[in-house]
Amino acid sequence: MGDREFDNEEMLTARLSLRRPTPTDIDVIYSIHRDPRACAHNPADMLATRADAEDLYRRWDEHWQRHGFGYWVIRPRQAREPLGFCGIKLMQFKDRKILNLLYRLDPSVWGNGLATEAATAVLGWATTQIPDHPSPPRQHRLPASRRTDRTPPRRTPRQPRRRRPRLDLHVELASESDRPY
Numbered sequence: 001m002g003d004r005e006f007d008n009e010e011m012l013t014a015r016l017s018l019r020r021p022t023p024t025d026i027d028v029i030y031s032i033h034r035d036p037r038a039c040a041h042n043p044a045d046m047l048a049t050r051a052d053a054e055d056l057y058r059r060w061d062e063h064w065q066r067h068g069f070g071y072w073v074i075r076p077r078q079a080r081e082p083l084g085f086c087g088i089k090l091m092q093f094k095d096r097k098i099l100n101l102l103y104r105l106d107p108s109v110w111g112n113g114l115a116t117e118a119a120t121a122v123l124g125w126a127t128t129q130i131p132d133h134p135s136p137p138r139q140h141r142l143p144a145s146r147r148t149d150r151t152p153p154r155r156t157p158r159q160p161r162r163r164r165p166r167l168d169l170h171v172e173l174a175s176e177s178d179r180p181y
């Protein structure tokens, strides 16, 4: 980890601990980003070697150093095994800076509401702690179009998501390979 520390380096939810990544997370960064299922919608995010994971970790840590937030590693509260990542990254969107919300979990834990729980914590933090940044919508939902193995909804279905053409941008901007800041 870099030498600057921030009081939001760990957040807790009912089931999860979200922690700022450290070099010990490079292996899980690699294992999840080499899984084609976890990168199906952003193939450019796939990593070929562990050295690529080291480089990705370094960029995540640079974002933390620079802005005091970034991506968190998700773990169960009572266990050490990482489940995935969730966080926000500053990016240039057309003529303004925006926060892009990312969530990527190990496929073995999909379908348990974990991404929703983690993203809710991240958005809550962003809304209260960095209100001057244009945050993703508070009622952010995971897109149903991403689901290939969809099981019946556990709750009452909400309003379907609608595409907003003015938010369209070249897909590479949403990948880890860009230079967002």
Ligand SMILES: CC(C)(COP(=O)(O)OP(=O)(O)OC[C@H]1O[C@@H](n2cnc3c(N)ncnc32)[C@H](O)[C@@H]1OP(=O)(O)O)[C@@H](O)C(=O)NCCC(=O)NCCS
Binding pocket: 037, 038, 039, 040, 041, 042, 101, 102, 103, 104, 105, 106, 109, 110, 111, 112, 113, 114, 115, 116, 117, 141, 142, 143, 144, 145, 146, 147, 148, 149, 153, 154, 155, 157, 158
């Ligand atoms: C997207 C992802 C994070 C979802 O994780 P998860 O823990 O299974 O999500 P949740 O269980 O919290 O589900 C949240 C909602 O999204 C829906 N959902 C879950 N996985 C989904 C998927 N793959 N595609 C579409 N919708 C999905 C759920 O049905 C649920 O909807 P509901 O609240 O109406 O019931 C996970 O599938 C993933 O890591 N995918 C690969 C990376 C990726 O595409 N990330 C998004 C771009 S940053």
